[in-house]
Amino acid sequence: MTLLSSQLLLFSAAHRRTPLPCTILFRWNKPTTDGTVRFPRSPITPAVGLDQRVSRFVVPATAEDLLYNAGATVGVLGGAYALVRAFDELTRRNILHQGLSRKLVHILSGLLFLFSWPIFSNSPKARYFAAFVPLVNCLRLLMNGLSLASDEGLIKSLTREGDPEELLRGPLYYVLILTLCALVFWRESPIGVVSLAMMCGGDGVADIIGRKYGSMKIPYNQNKSWAGSISMLVFGFLVSIGILYYYSVLGHVQLDWASTVPRVAFISFVATIVESLPITKIVDDNISVPLVTMAVAFFILHG
Template sequence: MAAVIYAVSQFRYSKHQISSNYFSFLRFSSEIFVSKFARPPLPHSIWSTPVILGGFRIRKAGNLLTGSMFSDTPIVNDIIATGFTGIVALSSLRLWQETAKHGIFDQKLNRKLMHISIGLIFMLCWPLFSPGRRGSYLAAVIPGLNIIKMVLVGSGICKDEATVKSMSRTGDYRELLKGPLYYATAITLASILYWRDSPLSISVICNLCAGDGLADVVGRRFGHKKLPYNLNKSVAGSLAMAAAGFVSCVVYMHYFSMFGYMEKSWEKVLGFLLVSSATALVESLPVSSELDDNLTVPLASILVGTLVF
């Protein structure tokens, strides 16, 4: 999906660039004509207005490169992007609900696979939105709706057995008011507060999804050697968390840099390494048995990330 989004963005950019270059040439030629024959010169503001040539409406070049994926009108683009992102997110949730329903994976593994994938897939869709804060707010609508769903189902107001089975550890619907609610809240706030031009949003989501999710998967399978200060956690799980969080952070740094949202740098790479190591350490502490990882990991990412970025 990332390749498709990038290919579409390049196609639209190329189209806009051609139009921009053509209009720049048209404007340059017209300015020469005006300077030679017009008395007095036409006001500069004329170039900020649309021009009708041969039945086609040509706009100012500066308005063409909007950075929008679906439409040159930002609000229309963001509405379409929100709908598309919602479809992608809903399809992902539905997939894991079906695998849980049919018992394709062990329930714990199914829950962690969903934990790993949902946030990362959501972040893949961020380039679909136009520049500006409106894009971040509309993108946050998708996990925000999931917050409402967790509250309604977790409090017993609504019943959704598929959601409970795919997201809870024991099948108790009240569990949705803890880990799953913290998870959706962290992703929503990362979108609203930091968005795609901040390494903090990458740190929060990647360490929460890839890092914390893979730690449990690896720890259960290869976690024979326990940590001396917490026998409920393993060396393999903690190392897997730090590695998965770090690698996914670097991958998303490169991904967003392709769209020009942030610059790649070794300083950011080092920062991601420090944040991922810190979150793995926090997750391994005994306090993680009292506080949910979906709460402590995002908080650790924000606190450490604020210091290093």
């Protein structure tokens, strides 16, 4: 995340501890001993009773909330853009292989998006500002995938073969799932958190480990390995628990850990089984893994 994002996160935490009043009055309005308020910067203004409303000196709290969430959106967008550009540069300089760079973007962009949610305010409309971030990336993928624009760095960072049309499959499904989780589940539900953790942390790590150490293949799918599936189970579970703990510390969710941990372990196991099935050519992992995780988590973690 950028420096602006970190400052917004600190402000958001303080905002939760001390709720803002619905209006903000200028500080120079000092009460007098006779129960009136005088505005020394406007000498001709008559005295006003304390119980009277002075609307022209009132700033609506909704305007402040709008500006705050807009600033958070700009900060997170800047962080997302910087992340992709950084890995594009590493790929261009041959410091990272294109395949590894693509997977690291897959892992980090979704997880950093999850970590950025607490930056936004507690307003019910904050989720729409957060969802705007993957929506912008969705438009970028559509523009480049349909050859309406050409961003070579984006194509190299997110595709296997360098074909722009690849952007319209896995990467596009990925940002659509990010948008869906932000809009439907948001911070108050562990369902979206676990779904994104399995898609980003679990599935992403599985591909990296599987390619490097995946000599022993799964009997029913020779394209998947035991090393990849085990790593997805372990990392998906650990990332899910880690982010849930992060959200619980910030007060967004309240969990009974004695029952939550085994339930998340079971959800991770089911998601791992789905990822290992030979259905990749029919259903992309970026669709099957998070949607199945959402369905199972809904029945196990709901409420």
